[in-house]
Amino acid sequence: MAEVVLKNVVKRYGELEAVSNVSFECRNGEFLVLLGPSGAGKTSTLKMIAGLEKITSGQVFIGGREVNGLEPRQRRVAMVFENYALYPHLSVFDNIASPLKAAGVAPGDIEARVKHVAKMLQIEQLLDRRPAHLSGGQQQRVSFGRALAKEADVYLMDEPLSHLDAKLRHETRGELKRLHGELGTSTIYVTHDFREALALADRVVVLDKGSIQQIGTPAEVYDQPANDFVADLIGEPPMNLIGCVATQLDGSLCFASDAFSLRVPSHAVDCVRGMTLPRQVRIGIRPTHITVELRPAGEDSVRAEVYVLEPLGALSILTVKLGADLVKIRVPEDFSAEIGDQVWLRFAEEKIRVFDAESGHRLV
Amino acid sequence: MAMGVVVLQNVWKKYGDVEAVKNLNLECKEGEFLALLGPSGCGKSSTLRMIAGLERITLGSIFIDGREVNALEPRQRDIAMAFEAYALYPHLTAYENIAFPLRVRGMREQEVDRRVREIADTLDIGNILDRLPRHLSGGQQQRISFARAMVRPARVYLMDEPLSHLDAKQRSQLRSELKRLHRFKGLTIVFVTHDQIEAMAMADRIAVMNLGVLQQVGTPLEVFNHPKNLFVANFVGEPPINLLSVTVRQEGQDILFTGDGFMIAMRDGRLAAAAAKLSTSKGVLGIRPMHIALHRESVSPHSIPGNVTLYEGLGDTAVVTVQVGGNAVRVETSPDVSVSIGERVFLQFSAAHVHLFDQDTGENLLH
Amino acid sequence: MxxxxxxxxxxxxxxxxxxxxxxxxxxxxxxxxxxxxxxxxxxxxxxxSFMSWELVSAAAPQFIWFRNYLNIVLDSRFWNAMKNTLILLVGGVGLQLVLGLITALLLNREFKLKRVVTSLFLIPITIAPVVVGFQWRVIYHESFGPLNYIIRMLRLGNGFAWLADTRTALFSILVAEVWQWTPFVTIVLLAGLQSISPRVYEAANVDGATPWQVFRRVTLPLLKPTIIIVALFRVMDVFKIFDLVFLLTGGGPGTASESVSLYTYINGFRYFSMGYATALAVIQLLIVTIICMNLVKMMKVRRA
Incomplete structure (x- = not known):
């Protein structure tokens, strides 16, 4: 067990800077998720920790020891890949045993460890099969098994669930979280799927274009996104961002646009008062925090036009046109409306976030 | 009887010994958005390719507008198609790709230009029209392929996973645009997908397929609320439905379900009728995670006790896994509910949300 | 680091x-x-190439600067050889491309024994040019050759002295050249055709293109880089044509079928004018280089 520390790490491929000045820490026993879209630099970061990519500049420490100059095998890390990368000519047992054999573990110990890992992953009955005879989910378990069999201080996982179908992904995700709970080994996990990040992580590092956007607990990145990028990355549908102007009308502070005018909620008043008004902002509100009425509902309700309604079974997603923006709202499955209908929206005041229109930083 | 725009009659597709599609009967009506939903290898793509004329029909007939098209070339069928693998012309720019189906029909350049610009506008690809496919990302190529299919009038639009390579945001965007295009223009669309959310969100009707066999055809809510069998129940819905093996016994007016680690009694006429149809006393009880309420203490004698083994926050919702005997039961709750691992909780659900399946045939007995 | x-x-x-x-x-x-x-x-x-160097004369080699090149420009035999070479080049490569494309398109379809037929196509390429030369000499033989035999059998005439007649000598070489190298063009174009994704054809078919439109608008443009590459190879090769000319006609009758390469050879190894021969060689090299550069440029334009 060990903590992993990255200090000002940079990765350049020729002209292209894939990772720019990234610093973060994965504490001992922590489950840290690197979340970002493709090209965010998360896999490059993981590979630098593993030693599979050279570090252009900066330092990586594992358990207090700088590992920049060390080969992957000297770093005491185990890695699970996106594609299972199993040896097709070896049985499941031999696949799991291969890193142990390479490390020169005694045959008796190998057998014991493989059996132990197989039991943990519930693949004992598959040990003498070849990878070709396994389902995708089983192959990924074997691939986990190969990583777990090795004595490692840190587990590195690169989108290990992305090739599984929805149901299996769901199950394996739960399995993984349970395993981490049992083993308590520091884990750094790369994904582009915010659900995996929120469900698995102790803390999430959000990356975009090689830079860290936010580091925080799942609740923090969901509820207090540092900027519009993070707000837009997390949630299905993600947080609505509605362009408007913070201004003063008839003595009261409000967010206004051509389509609506909304009183500034109490938790934002102080901040808005401190701005030079009027100021271009975007207000952010999650689809769960808007209620829809078919009639005008008080002076704080905002009129909008139905753009499309999509039933998803247990609930539906209603998209409405509010000025130039499309706003998505989670509504009950029995809600019905036609394209073009007028509806009135009510925002849960305390859930309104405010972002700077230019920099994208969260102001409130 | 009015015939649908696309009608499949007893259609089979065999590749050597493999039966990819088995005796399929299906109809897509005028102006309908029909989704073919199923896991990979279920025969949905083969079905679409047979409608398009890209695969031979082994047995049976396909009609488009009442005319049997079995022997017709794709170009004679008056169809448009968007491919999952894009299938763009690599030597043509995005613009020329979209214009291709119009130009081969000898349309005047002025009209071609107007139409290409119009569809490019709708799909927000106006800025990449002069690029060659190899300079476009997968998502952009997919939108071009989609535009090429939508640019011209056709009797039927066939779409093979046209959103699969888009990122989540683009996908939800294009999903809405496609649904609006369909509603406004009254297009007839057959859409293949493995993503149940896509099918639910857009389709008028969903045809669920598995292993080459049609499982159920119905509106999204029918398929979700009244799945015909275990496969459909399992495939539709995220997180997936909880399925518990039970022994069923009638006791007075109550139906008694006994499973590993729990026993509940329910008083419900529909359930009683369904239970009567069981061939043995064994059945499978299905209940969706969002239809289970989670309580800290026993609120009624009908609640099921269990221990929390996993808590997964997903932002808008949370999924709590509760161990009940040998069953791991998933419950979808509001993210505000806080429970800790190992905590004892009580599960409750109403008879109205319960499904009962035959253990051998997998059929939903409530139908 | x-x-x-x-x-x-x-x-x-x-x-x-x-x-x-x-x-x-x-x-x-x-x-x-x-x-x-x-x-x-x-x-x-x-x-x-800037020297006068006659091996048969006792005079020592001496620099004469551009005299050799000037002589070449004024040499009508050189221009005759150049004309012959160009006829072989345009006619030969043109025919090879057309025939090669047709056969490649045919071979690209699915049919029984496709593998066998495709391998049979490779035979002419595998035969040594010397053997090809002799083989065609037999075919063209005035009295015993099968070609004239067939003509007589069909009562189309008495046949020709194919290789000894100024009207047919060059044409006869061209036919042999086309026979030997069309299969090469076919195989290369076939590889090009097979690299075109079948999905693209499906899309074109669904998009409503007729078979001719598919060929004109999809197949041909996608095959163009391959056509250019194979044309490049053939042009360079035919420009240097020597073996078939040497074996079939020896450039005759007279100089009726003499190619530039053969003329260069004759200068070097029959007249032993090393200066003149190397100047001819340099000119050929320049021409081939220019053709080559143009074709490569065309390929690059296509890519960009």
């Missing part, structure tokens, strides 16, 4: 030394071979 804490391992220094110099070590033998076998002789030829 931060080396401060990296332990100085003995093996690592050697490894990094190897790492840096490995590319050079790999390339060195090739550079050596090129220098001794290509660049060196080339320089030698350049120099001799």
């Amino acid at each position: 931060n080396r401060v804490t990296a332990a100085p391992v003995k093996g690592r220094d050697f490894n990094s030394w190897i790492d840096k110099r490995l590319p050079v070590l790999f390339v060195a033998p090739v550079v050596g071979i090129l220098l001794t076998l290509a660049i060196g002789p080339l320089l030698f030829i350049f120099i001799t």
Whole structure:
């Protein structure tokens, strides 16, 4: 067990800077998720920790020891890949045993460890099969098994669930979280799927274009996104961002646009008062925090036009046109409306976030 | 009887010994958005390719507008198609790709230009029209392929996973645009997908397929609320439905379900009728995670006790896994509910949300 | 990279030394071979092309600067050879491309024995040019050749002295050249055709394109880079045509079928005018280089 520390790490491929000045820490026993879209630099970061990519500049420490100059095998890390990368000519047992054999573990110990890992992953009955005879989910378990069999201080996982179908992904995700709970080994996990990040992580590092956007607990990145990028990355549908102007009308502070005018909620008043008004902002509100009425509902309700309604079974997603923006709202499955209908929206005041229109930083 | 725009009659597709599609009967009506939903290898793509004329029909007939098209070339069928693998012309720019189906029909350049610009506008690809496919990302190529299919009038639009390579945001965007295009223009669309959310969100009707066999055809809510069998129940819905093996016994007016680690009694006429149809006393009880309420203490004698083994926050919702005997039961709750691992909780659900399946045939007995 | 804490391992220094110099070590033998076998002789030829160097005369070689080149420009036999070469080039390569494309399109379809037929197509390429030459000499033979035999059998006439008649000699060489090299064009174009994704054809079919439109608008443009490459190879090859001419007609009758290469050979090894012959060789080299550069440029334009 060990903590992993990255200090000002940079990765350049020729002209292209894939990772720019990234610093973060994965504490001992922590489950840290690197979340970002493709090209965010998360896999490059993981590979630098593993030693599979050279570090252009900066330092990586594992358990207090700088590992920049060390080969992957000297770093005491185990890695699970996106594609299972199993040896097709070896049985499941031999696949799991291969890193142990390479490390020169005694045959008796190998057998014991493989059996132990197989039991943990519930693949004992598959040990003498070849990878070709396994389902995708089983192959990924074997691939986990190969990583777990090795004595490692840190587990590195690169989108290990992305090739599984929805149901299996769901199950394996739960399995993984349970395993981490049992083993308590520091884990750094790369994904582009915010659900995996929120469900698995102790803390999430959000990356975009090689830079860290936010580091925080799942609740923090969901509820207090540092900027519009993070707000837009997390949630299905993600947080609505509605362009408007913070201004003063008839003595009261409000967010206004051509389509609506909304009183500034109490938790934002102080901040808005401190701005030079009027100021271009975007207000952010999650689809769960808007209620829809078919009639005008008080002076704080905002009129909008139905753009499309999509039933998803247990609930539906209603998209409405509010000025130039499309706003998505989670509504009950029995809600019905036609394209073009007028509806009135009510925002849960305390859930309104405010972002700077230019920099994208969260102001409130 | 009015015939649908696309009608499949007893259609089979065999590749050597493999039966990819088995005796399929299906109809897509005028102006309908029909989704073919199923896991990979279920025969949905083969079905679409047979409608398009890209695969031979082994047995049976396909009609488009009442005319049997079995022997017709794709170009004679008056169809448009968007491919999952894009299938763009690599030597043509995005613009020329979209214009291709119009130009081969000898349309005047002025009209071609107007139409290409119009569809490019709708799909927000106006800025990449002069690029060659190899300079476009997968998502952009997919939108071009989609535009090429939508640019011209056709009797039927066939779409093979046209959103699969888009990122989540683009996908939800294009999903809405496609649904609006369909509603406004009254297009007839057959859409293949493995993503149940896509099918639910857009389709008028969903045809669920598995292993080459049609499982159920119905509106999204029918398929979700009244799945015909275990496969459909399992495939539709995220997180997936909880399925518990039970022994069923009638006791007075109550139906008694006994499973590993729990026993509940329910008083419900529909359930009683369904239970009567069981061939043995064994059945499978299905209940969706969002239809289970989670309580800290026993609120009624009908609640099921269990221990929390996993808590997964997903932002808008949370999924709590509760161990009940040998069953791991998933419950979808509001993210505000806080429970800790190992905590004892009580599960409750109403008879109205319960499904009962035959253990051998997998059929939903409530139908 | 931060080396401060990296332990100085003995093996690592050697490894990094190897790492840096490995590319050079790999390339060195090739550079050596090129220098001794290509660049060196080339320089030698350049120099001799500015000299008068008659092996049959006792006079020592001497620099005459551009005299050789001037003589070539004024040499009507050279222009005759050039004309013959161009006829072979345009007619031969043109026919090879057309026939090659047709056969490639046919072979690209699914049919029984496709593999067998495709392998049969390779036979002409595998035969040595000398053998091809003799084979066609037999075919064209005035009295015993099968060609004239067939003509007589069909009562179309008495046949020709194919290789001895000024009207047919060049044409006869062209036919042999086309026979030998069309299969090469076919195979290369077939590979090009097979690299076109079948999905693209499906899309075109669904998009409503007729078979002719599919060929014009999809197949041909996608095949164009391959066509250019194979044309490049053939043009360079035919421009240097020597073996078939030498074996079938020897450039005759008279100079009726003499190619530039053959004329160069005759100058060098029959008249022993080394200066004149090397000047001819340099001119050929320049022309081939120009053709080559143009074709490569066309390929690049296509790519961009």
